[in-house]
Amino acid sequence: MKDQITIRGARVHNLKNVDLAIPHNQLVVFTGVSGSGKSSLAYDTIFAEGQRRYIESLSPYARQFLGQMKPADVDEIIGLAPSISIDQKALSHNPRSTVGTLTEIYDYLRVLYARLGEVYCPKCGRKIDKLALDEMIDIIKNRAKELNEEYVTILAPVVVDRKGEYYQLLYDYLNLGFSEARIDGKFHSLHEKVKLARHSKHSIDIVIDKVMINDESRLSEAVENAINYTNGLVVALFNNNSPLTKGKKIKSSPYQREAGKGWPKISATTPKPLLGKEGITLEFLLSSNWTCPHDGFAFPEVEPRLFSFNSPHGACEKCHGLGKLELWENKKKLAEEGQEVGEYRNQYEKAVELCQACEGQRLRPESLSVRVSGKNIAQVSAISIEQAYDFFITYHNKMTARQKDIAENVVIEIADRLDFLLQVGLNYLSLSREAETLSGGEAQRIRLGSQIGSHLSKTLYVLDEPTIGLHERDTERLIKTLKSLKEQGNSVIIVEHDERTIRASDFFVDLGPLAGSQGGQVVAIGETQELLKKNNPQKSLTLEYLRGERVIETASHRRTATSEAIKIIGARANNLKNVQVDIPLRKMVCLTGVSGSGKSSLLYDVLYKNVQKIKANPPLAAPTSSAFRATSFRAGEDYRKRELEDVAKILGTEYINRVVVVDQSPIGRTPRSNPATYTGIFTPVREFFALLPESRERGYTLSRFSFNRPGGRCEACAGAGSNLIEMHFLPAVTVECEVCHGKRFNRETLQVKYKGKNISEVLALTIDEAIGYFDSHYQITDKLKVLQEVGLGYLQLGQSATTLSGGEAQRIKLARELTHTLGRKTLYLLDEPTVGLHYHDIELLLKVLNKLIDRQNSIAVIEHNMHIIHAADYVIDLGPEGGDRGGYLVAKGTPEEIINNDKSVTGKYLKEYLK
Structure with missing residues (x-):
């Protein structure tokens, strides 16, 4: 049917021949336990096929730049619209990418500043007005008098640092009666044929006239002609016959033009010596647009590129538009006596410092000297999005009729795009914030804000948990934004676990019933409000939680208070306002607050960084896994003497042995990493196989059963089970190894079996199956x-780490901690551990966290999920807003105490869950 997307026989990953129909122009939510197949259906089937069909509709020429896309493993999809994916992947690792450039707001700012900006002199700070013709004549005559010159050559810079051949341009000026031009610093007759490289940048000045200074009418005519041909620019060129400078070396100005480099900075008072036919010459640039009458500083062009830190015309000359300098410190590790020279090692440490030339603002002084309503473009980019929105609304209200004629549409577009970012809860960010510092959730919402501003219709949007990182209050705003996207005539599919978003959806698709091989089926589908009714016959794990038939179990009472706590005094990192707070130990402490309120600053920039310094004793062993963040220390430094950063005092660290961050980063970045290798299970499994009678007869050792070492692995694929084949002009293809057929080990190794299974077949077992297989071997089964x-029984022992979700990776890390933390008094720091987790998974996560606490450990977690906050023993609420208006301690205490605090926004929403 035309009003719906019909899918038949979807089999991507664990999907089991799924058939379903999804209505168009609706807000559709896909939910289910982690690993149930939500993303496989939404992204790898619906979006992937929509994108592939769009690319197939393009010309062969366009397709060659976009690569080949395999059809999704599905029998049929009907009614599919052009698809746009808005996921949580990092936007860019380019340090030049910012929130402003990604949303294109900065592009509009550049246009606004070029058209309506007020120009101020970078030298004296006075406002610069345009030079009239008479003022230009007076400046030329005064310079001639200073240099004792009788003649001046007037040139018109018609091309400044641009690519092209310009044959026709030079011919046109010849027909206008001009006979000479200066091209890239050299004079040429226009009668001769000058060949210019098409793809190189050139500067061309047409010689208008060489006139006597006393002939004012002819001088005025020459200057006026130059202005007309160049839109306001005039070059005055003098022979240097002055007795003051003749025979003396003149210092070259830093504000000079060099061939092929444009006019980076121009000063009418500082001459540039040039070697011409008649000896040393001096030249000055004048502008009918912007020239300072006090010190002669002239802007060559006030164009949008002047405000681009990605262009040499606008970027700071010192840092090239980065706003910072990367310094590499070379350290030589001296070899011991007797070692060869080849064994010397150089160690390089990377340090980043603020560029002192532009003070981190990325732009050159001229760019920063143009202001709109008293602020330059860097200052507007540095304030929060909320402040920027207010700034432009106020500016729009004060615009004159002429200003509105010129750029009202630009100001409205800027304000609209800022408003979209406010709607998705990003009020605390700034336009200058680097893209690589954004979280996945922030990156996704920036994309979402940009899409709303594009005003597309009849498009299918697929989003992956857009509520990540959002407070309940901000989630309400986001829902309104998603509905406005739908009201523009679009279809919106969301993979989501957030209860508020699910209840606000129009259509509901629940996958399951469980995860992995036990999932991949549609267990409930229909209009959301109908399914939420208790008398609805459809049943699923998700619906049981939503209908209140099943609840996340929490402790019947809070853990009693103890005297042990980490006391933070005077925390001031980022936007924190001298915060003083206690973090009770042997409890689960939850940090809450709206986005940008200072939670991460308190937990990581203050607590984690400084406790690491306090607890570290040389030598500090670096963690063996990327799962744990570690502070880097310089070699030979006494860690105990290092000063605390962004805090006055931290007390109580003697009550803990270590501090560990457990995040959702991958447990490995190659297919060789898997749950068995990461948790250490594979080592006793290999030891077990090495002790089997057949292995001992053959002389096989532990290394024989490793796919990372020669001997037992398949050498055709080096133990990977597959080979990567380069296709030159086509995408590389990964194919199963023809020798071992994906089993990773050679034939002799696979002949060793236990209970009818070899080492490869054991790695293919799920964790649930492996427990039964090794039932009498407690070292493995424990x-x-x-x-x-922790709810990962459906995973295979040898499942590639690259196929695991963030939630699965985090629970594997927690499981590894559970195996060796007894009595270690560790403080665990977690940032939104419920990301990507279903109600059922949250219940399992809480059990794991409580087990860690029962073993005399402590948990501090940043969380927006009300189920986790409800289950916490102690809550620290920061706010009251984000950014500059945040960073205060709003409330602290048990969840019951938080809901009774009228100042706490979190308490307002938590009250609904404590009823």
Whole structure:
């Protein structure tokens, strides 16, 4: 049907021949437990096929730049619209990418500043007005008098640092009666044929006239002609016959033009010596647009490129538009006596410092000297989005009729795009914020804000958990934004676990019933409000939680208070306002607050960084896994003497042995990493196989059963099970190894079996199956049961780390901690551990966290999920807003105490869950 997307026989990943129909122009939510197949259906089937069909509709010439896309493993999809994916992937790792450039707001700012900006002199700070013709004549005559010159050559810079051949341009000026031009610093007759490289930048000045200074009418005519041909620019060129400078070396100005480099900075008072036919010459640039009458400083062009830190015309000359300098410190590790020279090692440490030339503002002084309503473009970019929105609304209200004629549409577009970012809860960000510092959730919402501003219709949008990182209050705003996207005539599919968003959707698709091989089926589908009714016959795990038939179990009472706590005094990192707070130990402490309120600053920039310094004793061993963040220390430094950063005091660290961050980063970035290798289960499994009678007869050792070492692995694929084949003009293809057929080991190794299975077949077992397989081997099953307890029984032992979700990776890390933390008094820091987790998964996560606490450990977690906040023993609420208006301690205490605090926004929403 035309009013719906019909899918038949979807089999991507764990999907089991799924058939379903999704209505167009609706807000559709896909939900289900982690690993149930939501993303496989939404992204790898619906979006992937929509994108592939769009690319197939393009010309062969366009397709060659976009690569080949395999059809999704599905029998049929009907009614599919052009698809746009808005996921949580990092926007860019380019340090030049900012929130402003990604949303194109900065492009509009550049246009606004070029058209309506007020120009101020970078030298004296006075406002610069345009030079009239008479003022130009007076400046030329005064310079001639200073240099004792009788003649001046007037040139018109018609091309400044631009690519092209310009044959026709030079011919046109010859027909106008001009006979000479200066091209890239050299004079040429226009009668001769000058060949210019098409793809190189050139500067061309047409010689208008060489006139006597006393012939004012002819001088005026020459200057006026130059102005007309160049839109306001005039070059005055003098022979240097002055007795003051003749025979003396003249210092070259830093504000000079060099061939092929344009006019980076121009000063009418500082001459540039040029070697011409008649000896040393001096030249000055004048402008009918912007020239300072007090010190002669002239802007060559006030164009949008002047405000681009990605262009040599606008970028700071010192840092080239980065706003910072990367310094590399070379350290030589001296070899011991007797070692060869080849064994010397150079160690380089990277340090980043603020560029002192532009003070981190990325732009050259001329660019920063143009202001709109008293602020330059860097200052507007540095304030929060909320402040920027207010700034432009106020500016729009004060615009004159002439200003509105010129750029009212630009100001309205800027304000609209800022408003879209406010709607998705990004009020605390600034336009100058680097893209690589954004979280996945922030990056996704920036894309979402940009899409709303594009005003597309009849498009299918697919979003992956857009509520990540959002407070309940901001989630309400986001829902309004998603509905406005739908009201523009679009279809919106969301993969989501947030209860408020699910209840606000129009259509509901629940996948399951469980994860992995036990999932991949549609267990409930229909209009959301109908499915939420208790008398609806459709049943699913998600609906049970939503209908209140099943609840996330929490402790019947809070853990009692103890005297042990980490006391933070005077925290001031980022936007924190001298915060003083206690973090009770042997409890679960939850940090809450709206986005940008200072939660991460308190937990990581203050607590984690400084406790690491306090607890570190040389030598500090670096963590063996990327799962844990570590502070880098310089070699030979006494860590105990390092001063605390962004805090006055931290007390109580003697109550803990270490501090560990457990995040959702991958447990490995190659297919060789898997749950068995990461948790250490694979080592006892290999030891077990090495002790089997057949292995001992053959002389096989532990290394024989490793796919990372020669001997037992398949050498055709080096133990990977597959090979990467380069296709030159086509995308590389990964194919199963023809020798081992994906089993990773050679034939002799696979002949060793236990209970009818070889080492490769054991790695293919799920964790649930492996517990039964190794039922009498407690060294293996004890670790497997921990993985089962955190809800990962459906994963295969040898499942590639690259296929695991963030939530799965985090729970694997927690499981590994559970296997070796007894009595270690560790403080665990977690940032939104419920990201990507279903209600059922949250219940399992809480059990794991409580187990860690029962073993005398402590948990401090940043969280927006009300189920976790409800289950916490102690809550620290920061706010009251984000950015500059945040950073205060709003409330602290048990969840019951938080809901009774009228100042707490979190308490308002938490009250609904404590009823």
